[in-house]
Amino acid sequence: xxxxxxxxxxxxxxxxxxxxxxxxxxxxxxxxxxxxxxxxxxxxxxxxxxxxxxxxxxxxxxxxxxxxxxxxxxxxxxxxxxxxxxxxxxxxxxxxxxxxxxxxxxxxxxxxxxxxxxxxxxxxxxxxxxxxxxxxxxxxxxxxxxxxxxxxxxxxxxxxxxxxxxxxxxxxxxxxxxxxxxxxxxxxxxxxxxxxxxxxxxxxxxxxxxxxxxxxxxxxxxxxxxxxxxxxxxxxxxxxxxxxxxxxxxxxxxxxxxxxxxxxxxxxxxxxxxxxxxxxxxxxxxxxxxxxxxxxxxxxxxxxxxxxxxxxxx
Numbered sequence: 001x002x003x004x005x006x007x008x009x010x011x012x013x014x015x016x017x018x019x020x021x022x023x024x025x026x027x028x029x030x031x032x033x034x035x036x037x038x039x040x041x042x043x044x045x046x047x048x049x050x051x052x053x054x055x056x057x058x059x060x061x062x063x064x065x066x067x068x069x070x071x072x073x074x075x076x077x078x079x080x081x082x083x084x085x086x087x088x089x090x091x092x093x094x095x096x097x098x099x100x101x102x103x104x105x106x107x108x109x110x111x112x113x114x115x116x117x118x119x120x121x122x123x124x125x126x127x128x129x130x131x132x133x134x135x136x137x138x139x140x141x142x143x144x145x146x147x148x149x150x151x152x153x154x155x156x157x158x159x160x161x162x163x164x165x166x167x168x169x170x171x172x173x174x175x176x177x178x179x180x181x182x183x184x185x186x187x188x189x190x191x192x193x194x195x196x197x198x199x200x201x202x203x204x205x206x207x208x209x210x211x212x213x214x215x216x217x218x219x220x221x222x223x224x225x226x227x228x229x230x231x232x233x234x235x236x237x238x239x240x241x242x243x244x245x246x247x248x249x250x251x252x253x254x255x256x257x258x259x260x261x262x263x264x265x266x267x268x269x270x271x272x273x274x275x276x277x278x279x280x281x282x283x284x285x286x287x288x289x290x291x292x293x294x295x296x297x298x299x300x301x302x303x304x305x306x307x308x309x310x311x312x313x314x
Contacts, residue, residue, distance in 0.1 A: 002029075002079065005045045006062045010036040018064045020044050024079065025058060027051055034064075053081050085286040086135045087118040090126050092142035092169045093266070102140035102167055105273035106265045109282040116286055123148070131155045136289035138282075140265040141167030143174045153180065156256025161289035164258075165265035166227060182235035182251025182258050185227040189245075191270075195220035196242040198277075205238055206288050207250070207259075211280050219277045221247075223270035226262045259285060 010016040015037060022030040029048040036042050058081055063074040087110055091103040098104055103120050110118045118138075121129060126148040131137065137155060139162065144152070152162050164181075172185040198218040200208065212218045218239060229246040231237050241247035241262070251258045261281075263272045272278055 001047060002050050003045075003047045005043045006075070007041060007043055008034050008036060008064070009041045010038060012067075013038045018067075020046075021063055021065075022046055022048065023061045023063070024051060024053075025060075050081065055081065057081060083135075083290055085116050085290040086133055087116055087138065087286050087289075088129075088131070088134045088136070089118050089120045089138045089140060090123055090142040090144070091120060091140050092123055092167065093140075094122055100266070102142070102165075102169075102264075102266050103138070104266065105278065106138055106140055106165070106282060109273075109279040110286060112279060112283075116283070126151070131160070132158075134160060136161040136163060136286055138163045138165065138265070138285075140165050141169045141268070143169055143171070146177075149178060153253065156180070156253040156258065159255040161257040161259065161285065163285050164260045165263065166261075167264040167266060167268045170227075172227070180251070180253040180258060181232075181260065183229040183231045183246060183249040183260055186230055187228050188225055189228055190225055191223050191242065193224075195222050198247060199240045199244075200238065201240060202236055202238045205236075205250075206291065207238060207248075207284050209284075211284055219275055221263070221270070221272055221275055221277060223263055223272060225269040229260065229262060257289065 006020055006022070008020060016034065018034050020032045020034050021028055029051065030046040032044050032046055034042060034044055057078050060077050060079050061074055062077070066073045089103040089106050089110070091101050093100070093102040107118055107120055110116045123142045123144055126142075127145055129151070131151050131154065134155065137152060137160070156162060172187055175181060175185045197220050200212065200218055203213060221241060223241060226241065226245060226247075229249060231246055231249050232251060235249050235251040237246045237249050239247040245262070247262050249260045249262070263269055265273060267273060
């Protein structure tokens with residue numbers, strides 16, 4: 001359902017009796033009668049089911065039947081439309097039984113419930129795979145080539161999400177090649193045995209919406225190893241582990257989102273995949289990737305507009 005309101009203002013010296021109509025594209029979706037006293041303003045609430053659309057945005061109009069000054073009888077807006085996440089999992093380790101593959105638990109968690117059906121590929125396949133149409137790419141202990149990094153950067157510049165999970169194949173030296181990471185790895189550390197407390201530094205972040213809050217804290221995590229991470233200036237540390245060690249760090253590249261989960265998606269660095277935190281975390285990343293992060297603001301003539309993400313910089 002779409003719910004909203006329109007502000008209608010009567011500038012005249014007589015009563016205004018009119019009909020407010022809401023359209024999406026060429027389809028009329030709501031009509032409301034308005035009756036406004038001279039020099040007054042009213043809020044007109046409306047509600048309608050969203051028509052079937054395949055685009056991520058749809059143009060709408062709110063209009064009156066019209067008077068002698070037609071220029072202010074119509075207002076245009078853009079409505080963001082939620083689309084199901086389209087997810088790719090890239091595995092850095094694919095030897096042995098399927099349960100030992102780096103993306104095994106990611107695939108199981110994402111597919112739970114049947115709303116997301118991820119595609120799983122190797123790092124070599126990523127070099128030739130077009131990423132158009134994917135909302136998120138999960139890198140499970142995958143050290144990717146320069147060619148694949150170009151593809152991932154294009155995905156980010158088009159508004160997609162890249163999520164890093166680490167493991168035995170990961171190294172600070174290889175990750176240092178990636179200039180748009182939200183944190184710089186500086187060696188690894190071993191952690192004390194047992195479950196380590198997780199603390200949310202950004203409890204109202206979209207990644208935690210409807211999942212964790214003050215009444216439902218993020219569960220403690222059985223982690224054995226992690227990177228020493230130095231967060232970039234414009235990055236956000238969302239969760240810390242143990243003694244304030246960065247656990248989840250978020251950053252951006254253009255309109256795209258970059259996440260670093262300082263753990264392995266398999267059991268090489270700990271038992272995060274077996275903890276009650278893993279499935280909702282993996283699902284939340286996918287759902288967050290499908291949310292439009294654009295600002296559908298109202299612009300006036302003369303305002304500057306942000307450049308399109310794919311506009312050549314040279």
